[in-house]
Amino acid sequence: KVLILDFGSQVTQLIARRVREAAVYCEIHPNDVSDDFVRSFAPKAIILSGSHASTYEDHELRAPQAVYELGVPVLGICYGMFTMTVQLGGQVEASEHREFGYAEVRAHGHTQLLDGIQDFETPEKHGMLKVWMSHGDKVTSLPPGFKLMASTPSCPIAGMADESRRFYAVQFHPEVTHTLQGEALLRRFVRDIAGCKGDWQMGSYIDEAVARIREQVGSEEVILGLSGGVDSSVAAALIHRAIGDQLTCVFVDHGLLRLNEAQMVMDMFAGRLHARVVHVDASEQFLGKLAGVTDPERKRKIIGAEFVEVFQAEAKKLTNAKWLAQGTIYPDVVESGGTKTKKATTIKSHHNVGGLPETLGLKLLEPLRELFKDEVRALGVALGLPPDMVYRHPFPGPGLGVRILGDIRKEYADLLRRADAIFIEELRNTIDPATGKSWYGLTSQAFAVFLPVKSVGVMGDGRTYDYVVALRAVQTSDFMTADWAELPYALLKKVSSRIINEVRGINRVTYDVSSKPPATIEWE
Ligand code: XMP
Numbered sequence: 001k002v003l004i005l006d007f008g009s010q011v012t013q014l015i016a017r018r019v020r021e022a023a024v025y026c027e028i029h030p031n032d033v034s035d036d037f038v039r040s041f042a043p044k045a046i047i048l049s050g051s052h053a054s055t056y057e058d059h060e061l062r063a064p065q066a067v068y069e070l071g072v073p074v075l076g077i078c079y080g081m082f083t084m085t086v087q088l089g090g091q092v093e094a095s096e097h098r099e100f101g102y103a104e105v106r107a108h109g110h111t112q113l114l115d116g117i118q119d120f121e122t123p124e125k126h127g128m129l130k131v132w133m134s135h136g137d138k139v140t141s142l143p144p145g146f147k148l149m150a151s152t153p154s155c156p157i158a159g160m161a162d163e164s165r166r167f168y169a170v171q172f173h174p175e176v177t178h179t180l181q182g183e184a185l186l187r188r189f190v191r192d193i194a195g196c197k198g199d200w201q202m203g204s205y206i207d208e209a210v211a212r213i214r215e216q217v218g219s220e221e222v223i224l225g226l227s228g229g230v231d232s233s234v235a236a237a238l239i240h241r242a243i244g245d246q247l248t249c250v251f252v253d254h255g256l257l258r259l260n261e262a263q264m265v266m267d268m269f270a271g272r273l274h275a276r277v278v279h280v281d282a283s284e285q286f287l288g289k290l291a292g293v294t295d296p297e298r299k300r301k302i303i304g305a306e307f308v309e310v311f312q313a314e315a316k317k318l319t320n321a322k323w324l325a326q327g328t329i330y331p332d333v334v335e336s337g338g339t340k341t342k343k344a345t346t347i348k349s350h351h352n353v354g355g356l357p358e359t360l361g362l363k364l365l366e367p368l369r370e371l372f373k374d375e376v377r378a379l380g381v382a383l384g385l386p387p388d389m390v391y392r393h394p395f396p397g398p399g400l401g402v403r404i405l406g407d408i409r410k411e412y413a414d415l416l417r418r419a420d421a422i423f424i425e426e427l428r429n430t431i432d433p434a435t436g437k438s439w440y441g442l443t444s445q446a447f448a449v450f451l452p453v454k455s456v457g458v459m460g461d462g463r464t465y466d467y468v469v470a471l472r473a474v475q476t477s478d479f480m481t482a483d484w485a486e487l488p489y490a491l492l493k494k495v496s497s498r499i500i501n502e503v504r505g506i507n508r509v510t511y512d513v514s515s516k517p518p519a520t521i522e523w524e
Pocket of ligand 1: 523
């Protein structure tokens with residue numbers, strides 16, 4: 001396995017992605033771990049990340065000395081190159097030119113890292129690489145034993161290598177996709193130079209994770225808040241695989257779930273996996289607290305607080321539980337660690353099953369902490385969860401509470417659930433001929449929204465005066481920005497006619513054609 005030491009760069013997790021794409025297992029740890037930690041980790045290679053600090057002089061972060069003493073290959077990236085330089089006896093100086101963004105570097109000499117890796121076919125650009133740079137300072141003198149590996153006009157030492165010790169460093173960022181050959185370079189480092197086999201896959205991950213969970217919890221009991229979402233479901237399946245009945249899942253139904261959701265979760269976990277699941281039907285309690293509340297933020301706060309209360313009451317009943325398990329995944333860790341820039345204003349206060357308070361007095365068990373979303377999904381499938389469940393669109397913690405505008409009533413929730421289920425069913429059943437994928441797969445998130453306004457319609461010979469639903473379907477890669485999906489008219493037509501015919505109480509369907517920004521994905 002490969003050890004990645006994190007100096008706080010925004011893109012450290014991308015290094016892990018690229019390494020795992022080469023089928024090599026890796027873990028990210030902070031740069032200030034002890035020498036003993038590095039030795040006992042027994043890495044086959046070490047990668048030193050970049051840093052968020054714009055210049056080298058901003059701080060004095062160093063890698064543990066053991067990194068250079070283990071005899072394993074080391075790759076320094078950006079700040080990682082600076083710290084390697086300084087620790088091994090070279091020099092770094094502030095530069096007048098800040099280099100940021102696209103650059104072309106020229107490879108020098110023959111190094112195993114860059115040999116044969118290039119972007120251009122033409123002889124005059126032979127050995128040139130298109131890369132992404134972001135740095136202020138630069139290396140001005142190589143540490144003893146190193147030779148020049150790459151340069152740009154403004155950065156004469158953009159890469160260096162000591163091949164006898166297998167130490168390499170690059171000023172640019174191979175982990176970002178703008179560096180076209182970055183993946184090839186990282187693969188070369190971990191597979192060819194470090195000799196990692198490239199046999200890492202989910203099956204072996206399950207065995208390792210199961211062993212780790214058993215070792216961590218011993219014979220103690222664990223509770224987990226199961227929401228039916230991907231992360232908590234996969235965490236539950238994994239922990240159940242490890243410790244069986246020592247795990248109790250608590251599934252809180254706040255009355256704002258999708259159609260048949262509670263049934264599906266119970267069938268899957270209690271029925272098929274034979275896990276211990278406590279099903280708490282708290283819908284009356286939630287709807288009672290929400291009655292008459294129309295402000296979106298207040299609704300969110302009430303649902304969040306109520307959820308914690310219900311869960312805590314259930315947790316207290318399980319007097320033997322010593323652990324609280326959560327489906328925290330790697331991007332959550334990075335986000336809450338504050339390495340991402342914080343938004344200045346709260347657009348929406350998020351409520352998650354993951355956000356339970358630590359006042360429960362339980363130890364935290366987070367077996368998915370190192371995984372990315374797509375890896376969590378692959379793990380779920382490998383654990384036997386149905387692909388339909390594992391590849392679902394995200395569903396917000398407050399559920400239909402933020403999809404029923406204004407006052408929430410049971411009657412509205414029931415209408416919305418049925419309309420939403422029809423929309424999702426048709427998206428799943430409609431295949432796009434150009435891609436062969438269903439429209440459910442082609443959209444990132446899709447749902448119906450209940451509008452508490454009435455409009456006039458005509459049905460048979462009679463006049464109707466009923467509610468409206470809006471359909472929302474978006475495409476996005478990060479949910480920060482999103483485009484509305486250009487669904488085929490025939491699909492919209494079918495969904496609309498089915499909803500109006502099958503859901504008595506709704507006589508009009510509209511399609512939301514707003515992008516984010518300036519709209520948001522959810523309506524509240
Ligand atoms: P917006 O509406 O802000 O949504 O564009 C972005 C993404 O976040 C989801 N979302 C939530 N997820 N708890 C969650 O777990 C919440 O309170 C919450 N609010 C919004 C939303 O569904 C979309 O995927």
